[in-house]
Amino acid sequence: MKLAELALGILTAVGGFVDVSELVFMAQAGSRFGYALIWVVVIATIGIMVFGEMSGRVAAIAKQPVFNLMRHRLGLKLGFVTLIASFVSNLICCAAEIGGVALILQLLTGAPYRLMAIAATLAFIASIWMLPFKWIERIYGLLGLFMLVFVAALVAIHPPWAAIAEGALPQVPAGLSTRDLLAFAYFTVALISAVMFPYETYFYSSGGIEDRWTEKDLGINRLTTIVGFGLGSLLAISLLASSAILFGPAGISPDLVGTTALQVAVPFGRIGLLLALLGMLFAISGAAIETCLANAYSLCQFCGWRWGRHSPPHDTPRFTLTWLAVFALALLIVLTGVEPIQLAEYAVVTSILVLPLTYLPLLLLAGDPAYMRAHANGPLAKTLGWAFYAVIVVAALASLPLFLITSGGAL
Amino acid sequence: MKPSGRVELVAQLRDLQIVDSEDVHCGIVDDVELTGKAGGKLMVKALLVGPGAYASRLPRWWMALIRFVAGDGCVHVPWREVDSITSVVRLRRRAADLGLNRGEKRAEGYLPPIGALK
Numbered sequence: 001m002k003l004a005e006l007a008l009g010i011l012t013a014v015g016g017f018v019d020v021s022e023l024v025f026m027a028q029a030g031s032r033f034g035y036a037l038i039w040v041v042v043i044a045t046i047g048i049m050v051f052g053e054m055s056g057r058v059a060a061i062a063k064q065p066v067f068n069l070m071r072h073r074l075g076l077k078l079g080f081v082t083l084i085a086s087f088v089s090n091l092i093c094c095a096a097e098i099g100g101v102a103l104i105l106q107l108l109t110g111a112p113y114r115l116m117a118i119a120a121t122l123a124f125i126a127s128i129w130m131l132p133f134k135w136i137e138r139i140y141g142l143l144g145l146f147m148l149v150f151v152a153a154l155v156a157i158h159p160p161w162a163a164i165a166e167g168a169l170p171q172v173p174a175g176l177s178t179r180d181l182l183a184f185a186y187f188t189v190a191l192i193s194a195v196m197f198p199y200e201t202y203f204y205s206s207g208g209i210e211d212r213w214t215e216k217d218l219g220i221n222r223l224t225t226i227v228g229f230g231l232g233s234l235l236a237i238s239l240l241a242s243s244a245i246l247f248g249p250a251g252i253s254p255d256l257v258g259t260t261a262l263q264v265a266v267p268f269g270r271i272g273l274l275l276a277l278l279g280m281l282f283a284i285s286g287a288a289i290e291t292c293l294a295n296a297y298s299l300c301q302f303c304g305w306r307w308g309r310h311s312p313p314h315d316t317p318r319f320t321l322t323w324l325a326v327f328a329l330a331l332l333i334v335l336t337g338v339e340p341i342q343l344a345e346y347a348v349v350t351s352i353l354v355l356p357l358t359y360l361p362l363l364l365l366a367g368d369p370a371y372m373r374a375h376a377n378g379p380l381a382k383t384l385g386w387a388f389y390a391v392i393v394v395a396a397l398a399s400l401p402l403f404l405i406t407s408g409g410a411l
Numbered sequence: 412m413k414p415s416g417r418v419e420l421v422a423q424l425r426d427l428q429i430v431d432s433e434d435v436h437c438g439i440v441d442d443v444e445l446t447g448k449a450g451g452k453l454m455v456k457a458l459l460v461g462p463g464a465y466a467s468r469l470p471r472w473w474m475a476l477i478r479f480v481a482g483d484g485c486v487h488v489p490w491r492e493v494d495s496i497t498s499v500v501r502l503r504r505r506a507a508d509l510g511l512n513r514g515e516k517r518a519e520g521y522l523p524p525i526g527a528l529k
Contacts (some may be wrong), residue, residue, distance in 0.1 A: 062498050064428075071439065072426045076468050079426070304428050304439035304460075306515055312526025317518035371498055 006220055010228040012141030017232020018239070019287030020100035020257060021093070021194040021344040023280065026236050027254035027263075028409070029187045030243030035167030038237055040188050042168050044195035045233035047388040049225050051359055054366040054377070054385065055201040056221035059208030062371040066205050066362060067301035073361035082357040083302050089350035090199050090295045094326060095333035096347050097288035098124075099340030103257045104281045114335055121331045124289055128323065133210065133309040140286030146279030147235055149264050149272060154238040156267035157245060164241050179406075186402040186409045189395045190345075193352035195236070196392065199294035201358065206297040210310045218375065239263070255341060257284075292330065296323035345408045352399045355392045363389060428499045429460065429488075429511070437506035441465055444487060457487040458500070460511060486510045 029037045058064055071079035102117035109116070127136055176184060204225075213221065242263040247254055254260050257280070264276035293309065296319050300307035306316045313320040333343070363385045367377040377385060429438045441464035447453040462477050463485030469477070477483075488509050494501045506512040 064498050068428050076426060076441075076465065080469070080473070300436075301428075302439075304436055306436045306512075314519065314522050314524045314526060317515050317522055320522055321518055 006223060008138065008142075009220065009224045010231070011145060012137050013224055013228025014141075014145065014231045014235065016137070016141040016144055016283065016286045016290070017229060018144070018147055018236055018283045019093075019194075019197070020096050020284050020340060021197070021348050022236050023100070023239065023257060023260050023284075024254075024341055024344045025187065025190050025194045025348065026239040027243040027247065027260040029191060030240035031247035031252060031254055033173060033184060033187065034244045034248055035164050035241060036171055036173045036184070037187055037191060038164065038167030038240060039170045040191045041195060041233060041237055041240065043170075043391070044192045045229055045236075046384070047192070047391065048196045048200060049229050050381065050384045050388055051196070051201055051362060052204055052225040052229060053222055054362055054381065055205035056208050056213070056225060057218060057375055058362065058366050058372070059205040060213035060215060060217050060221060061373065061375045062365060063209060064365065064371070065209050065297065065301050066202050066358065067298045068304075069361040069365050070358070071302055073364055074357070078357070079302065082354065083298060085350070086198055086202075086298055086354045086358065087295055089347060089354050090202075090291045090298070091326060091330055092333070092343055092350055093197065093199060093347040094288055094291040094295070094330040095338075096340050096343035097284050097291060098330055099334045099338075099343055100257050100284045101281060101288060102334065103340060104277055104284070107258050107261075108277055108281070117331060117334045120285070120288070121327050124285065124292070125324065125327055128289060128293070128309065129313055133207075136289060136309070137207075137286075140282050140289065144279060144283035144286055146275050147283050149268070149275040149279060150242065151235060151238045153264040153267050153272060153276075154242045154245075157242065159241055159245055164237075167241075182402065182406050183409050185398065186406045189352060189399045189402055190348045190409065192392065192395045193348040193355070193399070195233070196355060197347075197351050198354050198358040199291050199351075201362070202294040202297055203290045206294075206301070206307075210308050215375070257340060288330075292323050292326045295326045296320075342408075345403075349399050349403045352392070352396050356389070356396050359389055359392065423496060424455075424458075424500065427496070429458070429502060430499050431502045431506040431509075431511070432494070432504055435506055435512070437502070437509075437511040438486070440500055441485075442468065455490045457489050458493070459485055460488060461485040484513070 055066055058069070067083070070082055074082065098117055098120055101120040102113050105111065105116035105120060106113050172184065208221065239260065243254060246263055246266055252259070261273055261276040261280060264272040297307055299322050300319045305318045307319040308316055365371055366385070367382060369376040424443060425440055427440050428436060429440060431437050438460040440458050441461060442459040443455050444457040444459055445453045446456040461484040462481045463483040465477065466474055466483070486509070488502065488511070492503050492509060494503045502509065
């Protein structure tokens with residue numbers, strides 16, 4: 001039974017790893033810079049494994065979700081700034097995900113975009129309201145596994161595996177102009193942000209507390225973060241690599257969410273395209289729900305209100321009203337007509353700004369034996385944690401200037 | 412366990428989650444009320460919970476915004492009602508008996524009492 005639970009947890013993590021920002025940035029990065037940015041995805045994946053594992057461990061041992069820690073450790077003022085910043089960032093993410101789902105539904109049905117956005121939001125609300133938490137995770141996570149067709153498509157086009165493997169080594173392509181160099185730096189920061197979105201840790205640690213994790217679950221936590229995120233990252237890398245092979249040489253810039261699905265149509269035709277769109281639909285839908293709930297978790301944990309999806313909506317009224325309000329606001333943003341891809345770019349930039357504030361209290365608490373007893377960060381977790389913290393601080397400092405100078409990587 | 416001697420207010424108590432005797436979340440220690448004299452022995456008299464307790468901790472314009480959104484209610488929870496302090500502050504009684512979680516009650520009124528599938 002434990003093994004089945006573990007396998008389901010890992011598969012759910014794989015299916016839920018990719019969201020609209022990753023789809024957009026992986027495809028664009030591959031088309032523009034070939035395999036040269038794969039190393040960034042690898043490094044960011046190790047980063048999300050480290051912080052994901054830490055947040056799960058803190059949930060199991062200290063029984064504390066991220067936002068409780070944040071306020072206790074950073075104090076009211078800085079905690080409040082983090083809350084507002086992460087709320088805005090998650091809201092933009094949620095709007096980007098709803099927009100992405102609406103675009104895919106439009107491609108599948110031909111119905112108007114705005115109508116599809118409204119329908120998708122209503123479906124998400126009904127899912128969260130009616131379904132048990134485990135079902136929500138599993139339905140969207142497991143159906144998101146249709147995305148694995150992207151991996152199959154990469155294998156089917158016989159890629160140059162050696163060149164892809166070389167991409168995993170840190171590098172800056174030779175001979176780039178200053179403009180391209182700046183764009184390369186922007187994509188580096190954007191990919192770190194897209195892989196390490198803060199909502200993932202908010203959602204993961206809150207889920208651990210809802211599932212009443214204890215010391216006994218530390219092994220599952222470690223395996224889920226390492227294997228689940230690791231396999232999810234391979235899926236993301238296959239998106240990048242296929243784009244490098246199919247779009248780059250043809251001069252195609254995959255600026256639309258649907259363009260990415262064409263990677264699969266090349267080897268597998270219409271059936272492949274349909275599977276790719278279905279995989280994207282469920283993976284992005286899952287991300288829409290996660291970003292929305294992450295905001296509700298954050299606000300309620302910061303204020304000490306009742307929260308959780310294991311209880312019926314009526315038993316956690318402020319939590320329920322918060323996630324309903326987040327969906328309503330995100331839908332309003334989508335209905336203004338802002339392109340989902342634009343929203344994904346804003347989401348990535350705002351998220352990287354929040355990351356240092358999110359992970360500092362987590363690092364401090366995970367290393368504090370007073371709370372974590374024998375499970376406080378050891379030498380490896382400490383070294384990796386602070387090394388990745390330095391990486392995200394540098395990325396956060398560079399993100400806004402790079403976004404403005406390169407006009408969101410368009411240079 | 413409830414500390415019987417010195418309490419490190421900032422490190423140990425302030426901004427901690429409060430749970431009641433039934434493990435229900437019922438706010439955060441937004442501030443503490445002290446009793447005693449300057450230069451003399453200071454004792455914690457009560458935990459202060461609610462937006463009204465932030466007033467001295469946030470810039471005035473932030474507080475005006477919070478007051479507009481969430482009001483400025485503040486509940487005093489007597490120190491004797493604190494059962495233990497670990498990674499949460501546990502109370503001896505139910506939240507409702509101490510005047511906590513009124514906001515949850517108000518919010519309940521906006522939602523239909525139909526639940527999720529189990």
